[in-house]
Amino acid sequence: xxxxxxxxxxxxxxxxxxxxxxxxxxxxxxxxxxxxxxxxxxxxxxxxxxxxxxxxxxxxxxxxxxxxxxxxxxx
Numbered sequence: 001x002x003x004x005x006x007x008x009x010x011x012x013x014x015x016x017x018x019x020x021x022x023x024x025x026x027x028x029x030x031x032x033x034x035x036x037x038x039x040x041x042x043x044x045x046x047x048x049x050x051x052x053x054x055x056x057x058x059x060x061x062x063x064x065x066x067x068x069x070x071x072x073x074x075x
Contacts, residue, residue: 007034013059022059
């Protein structure tokens, strides 16, 4: 069995290298030029598209929101 090309797992949060919204990996196509089906929200509408692995990068981690009752700034 051939070793799969390193990439993303289903559920990973990614984005296009050129920018755009964060997307969730829904499905990996393992034939040909490895590509991924991703989903994202445009307002309230759920969108999806297929993207080649070379066009995607892992989305930067978002810091957790500040706790209620704090300004979110450290002193």
